[in-house]
Amino acid sequence: MDDIADLQAQLVALRIAVEGAWLSLLSNDPDPVATAGQLKQANVSSVDQLDASTANAKALRDAVAAHTAHLWGSIEWQLKHAADNKQ
16 A cells, blocks of 8 residues: 555655746746747647557547646646636
8 A cells, every 4th residue: 555655745846847947938928828838739649649549448538638738727727726816
């Protein structure tokens, strides 16, 4: 059970690092919210193109696509609220 908790903690830390890196990179963009939206669409679209010939592969692909959409949705939300707070 400790191995599972450790893996979950590593995944959370990785997600926070990925979000932080993208937030930092997009902070200099003229329209960061729109750019994040475009990146979200492109990333989800590319995941959706992965071959999924079995039910398990399709379920995994769909889970990765949903997680990708959620990650980019979070980045979009943070950028939008950061922009709103500057006004």
